[in-house]
Amino acid sequence: MRARKARDQQRLDAGQVSSPKELENLQSEIASLERRQRVLEDAELEIMERIEQAQREAETLAAERDAIGRKAQEVQEARDAAWAAIDAETESLRAERAAIAAEIPAELMSLYEKIRAERDGIGAAALSQRRCEGCRLQLDAAELNHIRGLAPDVVVRHEECRRILVRTAESGV
Numbered sequence: 001m002r003a004r005k006a007r008d009q010q011r012l013d014a015g016q017v018s019s020p021k022e023l024e025n026l027q028s029e030i031a032s033l034e035r036r037q038r039v040l041e042d043a044e045l046e047i048m049e050r051i052e053q054a055q056r057e058a059e060t061l062a063a064e065r066d067a068i069g070r071k072a073q074e075v076q077e078a079r080d081a082a083w084a085a086i087d088a089e090t091e092s093l094r095a096e097r098a099a100i101a102a103e104i105p106a107e108l109m110s111l112y113e114k115i116r117a118e119r120d121g122i123g124a125a126a127l128s129q130r131r132c133e134g135c136r137l138q139l140d141a142a143e144l145n146h147i148r149g150l151a152p153d154v155v156v157r158h159e160e161c162r163r164i165l166v167r168t169a170e171s172g173v
């Protein structure tokens with residue numbers, strides 16, 4: 001379009017057009033081409049503005065993506081650290097348990113493991129304030145009296161849940 005306008009202008013400037021009618025047509029075409037050019041230039045400007053805006057949005061989104069990536073990295077590191085701490089604690093508790101288990105008579109240990117398998121992983125429970133901490137039931141007076149009469153090394157079991165009851169200073173017997 002620009003080339004056509006330039007060609008028309010050139011013809012006009014060179015005085016190649018002699019007839020007034022042709023001259024008028026040519027000038028009219030040049031004017032029309034100029035109007036069309038302005039419209040296209042406005043459209044081009046608008047498109048360029050939209051491209052710039054899209055680029056700014058892309059930059060904002062890229063920054064957000066990077067920030068989320070960094071946050072995800074931090075969360076993963078915190079999770080890994082928590083896992084490592086849990087693993088270390090588990091290992092330490094296993095060792096502690098093994099040391100305690102080694103000092104318990106084999107027969108009592110196997111009784112404990114049997115009850116533990118049957119009773120939600122709790123084979124022995126403290127008798128605390130006259131209550132079995134395994135099933136959370138209060139022991140009645142007769143049962144407490146019976147326990148009071150037993151020697152300290154006798155293995156006591158709760159009549160209700162059959163778990164081994166561990167007597168302590170806070171047992172209430």
Ligand SMILES: [Zn+2]
Nearest residue numbers: 132135158161
């Ligand atoms: Zn119980």
